[in-house]
Every structure is written in structure tokens, then in C-alpha cells.
Amino acid sequence: MNNFSSIANHLFSPAYAQHRTPIVLCDFDGTISVKDVTDTLLSHFGQDGCDELEELWVSGKIGSQECMSKQIALMDASLEELNEVLSQIEIDPAFKSFVNYTEKNNIPVHIVSDGLDYAIEFVLKRHGIENLPIFANKLLHDNERSWRLEFPYANKDCIKQSGNCKCNHVKKQQYFPQILYVGDGTSDYCVSHHVDLVFAKDKLIQYCENNNIEHCAIKSFADVTEALKQSQQALIPVMMVK
Template structure:
């Protein structure tokens, strides 16, 4: 399997700044990054819009296939899909509000994040104005404001005659989720004055989440969907989940075990060494930088290295995570 290619640390925007870690008695900081469509919500916001007010489901399925085969880039196809919309924003949102279904336990999980000082960030290939409006509606504006959204921006004309994505990155993906998490790691590096580093968590459902997921220490994949399928096929270590209640329970367990083994200091008990080579050096030393490769075809997203590891402490076994690779029927 090809060696991991670690992205460079990029200075992170102020709005994504991570909490300062200073108290030696403090539990290790957990920072969550989550996909949106198919993960927090069961449906895809873009698909709902395209099917109702744009190119339609048949054309959308053809375009989706062109992405999968590599005939066209995600960015190219997405521009056609968004460009097919001819509906004012508020009118388009009506069909999303009627169709979208939020994960039954997400609100409780988000409340747990707030109560435990766990930053929760959405990382999406969608359009930020849409995602913010959805969160405002389903969670309320106060709770929604506590969630940072890292996504593409958009220019939408008042009469709905033009929907134009403003891409976050100049790549074929439009938004390189791996690079966004690398930015978070760069900021986390600055918080390690006492040698303590946070645990990075990624939550997703589809194969397009792999570039971001490979940067995380802990990966959660929605059970029965594409991301889990590829984790099983490629022996990628992950935790399956049916709802965010499963994620909360597992993170509480991980946090407890980490505190027992590390007292919240130094490296986490579970960490991703290839995405965290800078963790191997003192926070006072120079941090290595590496070139980033943004996959342009679905096949490249499958090339996940065996990146997850653990400190050599006796209690927490790698097999616990590996067991989740086996589908329940075979366990």
C-alpha cells in the first residue's frame, strides 16, 4: 500500500481557532469534524434542490456517474448542477425543510459537545449559506452559531436566476477537506505549550469523505453506507455508528481510557502518526512540512494507508477498533 502523503500545515483562519490547552489536569481536548449530507442529515441538500428545481434526478444521476468514473471532476459537475437551479433561495429552502431528516440523536450529541467543551465543525463540499440556513432551522440560531461551517461560499441572485459556487480551494474537488483539517492541525500545533495535543475526530458517510477522514485520529462511518464499505474493503480502522448517540458513547469511552493512560498529556492513546508527524517532535522544535496531493478521481480516495496507531501502553488494544471492520453478520 502506498505510503501516506501528509499535507502541509497551513495557517488556520481565525474563525476556526482551536481552544487553548494549558491546564495539566484538564482532560484531553477532543475536536470533532463532521460531514453534513448523509451524516448529520439523512438526505443530500444539493440533491433535493437539483431534483426539485434544477437538472432533475435523471440528469443528476448521469452527472454523479461521471464523477465516479473520473470522466469529469467533482467541481466541474457541481458547477453544472448548481447552475441548473432557477429558483429563489427561500423558495428552494421550502422543499429542503419539508424533506430533510436530521439524525435523531444529533441535537443531544451537540448539547454534549457544548457541555464538555468539544468544538464541533462541519466540513462539507456543499454551499455554506444553505448549510447555515438548515442548521438555523433545525437547531435554532443560537445552537447553530456554535457550529463552525467549513464549506464553499456562494453567490445566489435574489430572483434565483443564478447559483454560483465560490470554491474554497483551487482544486478539482473545489473544497479539499483534507486541507481544511490540516489547517486545524496547524492551529492545534500552536496550542501544545505543555506537550499536550488534541484528539482529532472525523464523522462521515461517503467515499468523498476519505481525504478528510485520513487526517483524523478516530474515524466514525455511518453504518451500511459507502464509507463503511470502503473501510471494510481496504481494512481501514473505524467505528460504525447508527446515530450520534453511538458516537457520544464511544467518545466518552475513548476520553476515559486516554485519561487513564496518559493523564491527558503528550500524545493521545489513539493517534494517526502519518497525519501527525509534527507530534513526534517537541513543540519547541521545527515542524516538518510535506506536500499535499488532492485526489481528482474516486479511486485515489481509496488509497488510505494503515495510518492509525497507538502508544505502547498495555490496556487499550488495537483489535478493539479492528473488530469494527468486520460486518456485524460476520462478527
Template sequence: MTRKPVIFCDFDGTITLTDNIIELFKHFRPEGAEEILQCIAAKEYSIREGVEALFALLPSALRPQLTEFVQGQLQIRSGLRELLDFCQERDVEFLVTSGGMDFILYPALEPLGIPQSKIYCNSTDFNGTHIRVTSSHPCDEHCHSDCGMCKSTVMRQYPQEEYYRIMIGDSITDFAGAAFADLIFARSHLEEECRRLQMPYLPFETFHDVIRQFPNALG
């Protein structure tokens, strides 16, 4: 392998067993959330539009309760710590690329030793009456999907001539980035999309599956 391998790993439903944003809105059930979720699923809203509209339903004063709920139900998928050790031993860069929120990701990943500089996600502003979502990694001129936190934009910062780009993901927020990956580890919705588009991928349920298939994947 002459190109340096780099992993772009999703968070909700990939690093964690469930989608924490979905679980959060199921629990707090602000009026209008179900309609927005349906519009996102039907692609009537872009991911950015939908996420911003969802969190705008939540008062900023709820931050302690939101954090307590998410951290109380959040479960890390088996094998992540072993995968991080595996990557460190082999000098494989590991990045978290997520359409999730900083106030969820940072405290969840800090115990695993993943620095914030390696986490790409949405930013949240609690200074107003309601939560405001922004992203410091919006779509560049090559992506017109209005992703919010654009995974393909992050991936393009790692040119294919120099890097072997590996995506690990599960959801619709991974679809755009998957087109730029040299190797895809997929489950759930991303696996269905890979099958539909006849894109090669490797299935996984735990990160132990990723480790087991990793050497063979790199030849």
C-alpha cells in the same frame, strides 16, 4: 488524552438523514443533471467540477423554491443535539465540514446553536442568471483531488501533534479527509471505503452511537 479532540462532521447524509443536494436535483430535475451526477460517480468530473456544473443548471430566481423544498424535507439525524451538549461539556470542538451549500446548511444548523464560524461549506452566489458555487476552502498544495470544499485542507489547520482529529461521515466527499483522521465514525459509502482500504473505523447509525463509543475511543 494530551491532544485536544476536535470533531469534523459531514452534513448531507450524516447530520441529515438524506443527501439534500441529491434530493433537490431529483425533485427539480433540470436538464443535464442526471448526466453530471453519473460523471461524478464515475469520477469523470471532480467533486468541484460536478457540483459547480450541477448548480449552474438552476436559475437564481428559483432560490425561494429551492430553500422551501430543502427545509421542508430536511431531517436531522437522531442524537445530534445530545452530541453537541456532550461536546460542550467536555470542551470538544465540533466543526461541520461539508461539500454542501451555505443556503442549505446555515438555516438548518442555526436552531442547533452551531455558529457559521464553525461551518465549512460551499458558498452560493445568486446574483447572476444561474447559481454560481464557490468555496473559500479549496484544496491546498497537499491535496490534488479538486474537492471544492476540501475537508483535508480544513483538517490540516489542526495539526496532529496538537489535536486528536475525529471524522464523522458517510460519503465520497469524506474519503480524502478520512486519511488524516485519528478516529473515523463511518456509515454508508465511507464505511464501504474504510472496509476496502482496511482502515479502522467505528460504525454509527445515530449520534447516540457516537456518544456511546466516544469515551472508549479516546481510551
């Protein structure tokens, strides 16, 4: 029997006292990264059965936790091969400047993703970004060619049956006067109903419009940084729509 272990470094969970600034929660795949990292890895290393699982998820017959768990178990790759593909993943060119701005202004940023912790950590580190709290599914490796997932942030009551219940993470941010969220797609729909303001890209823009969710349409993290600068603690950007 294979022994699987985590390959990500220790991903800390910061503790905050009462805070006067907002907190920004960011999706990763398609929001920070240009491509969806999990889809990219599966396209390179996924074996027969991955596409069928994806169809079941898209049709709503299984949740993302079940889908991803079974898909990752179908990957065939060494760690070196995985890292080679991850080395080709690009991120939003404005994300590093956004992180620098939030650090200077003591605005916490958490990455809250239904993706893979090791992949997120690897990609960010390659772009010179370290020490951001990452809340994601735990990627396990057997030191040969097999992979598994664990779900430390799953919630049995999650409506979307996600591996990482983003709504549950929001509930833990009671120390902040405002919770801001940056996202782009399906995994961000549910959580968008539970934050104070959404910075939305791509499919998430239309979802927010259809559901009367307070949001700012953005093209990159440069727009988020500019909104934070203009609004300061009030966070009422001119571009806000409802």
C-alpha cells in the same frame, strides 16, 4: 450580467490555542442530514444537463468541484422556493444531543462539507442548532432565480478535485491531540486516511474495512456521543476495529 452574492450569514473560523481535547470534524450530507441536500435541491430545481454531469462525476471524468459548479448553475428557483425545500430536510435526531455534549465538555465540532454553506446553515438553524463553524462551498444567488458556487476551501492539489478539500482542513488542526471524523460516503474516503479515528456510516464502513483504517461503525450520532463518554480523552472505544 447578473450580480451574485452570498446568502449565508458570516461563518466564522475559530482560532484555538493548544487544546487538550480532540476535535470532531463532521460531514453533513447523509451524515448529519438524513438526505443529501444538494441532490434534493437538484431533483427539485435542476434543469436539463444535471444527470449527464452526475454521470461524468461518477465515472471519474470530472471532479466534484466541476460537477457541482455546473449543476448549481443549472438550478432555476427563487430563494423562497429553495427555503421551502430546505425546510423539509430532517437531521439525525441524536445530533443535537451530541452537540450539547461536546459543548459541555469543550470538544470543538466543525462541519466540513462538500455541500452548500447556506443550505447547511438553514437546516441546522431550523433544528435549533447555531454557531457551529461551517466549512463548505459558498452558495451565491442573484436575487432572482439563478445560482452559482464559489469554493473558498478548494485546493488545486486535491486528489479528488473536490470543491472543499477536507484533507487540507485536517492539516490545519495541529493544535489538537486527536482528530476524529464522522462521515458516510465518497466525499469522506480521502480524508479518512488522515485522521486518528473515523466514525463511519453506510458506504464509508466498507471503505474503512477495505483500507485498514481505524474506525467505529455507527448508526447515528448517539453512538458517537457514547463513544466520547466512554473514552473521555483517551478515545479508545470498545467498538473500535482496525
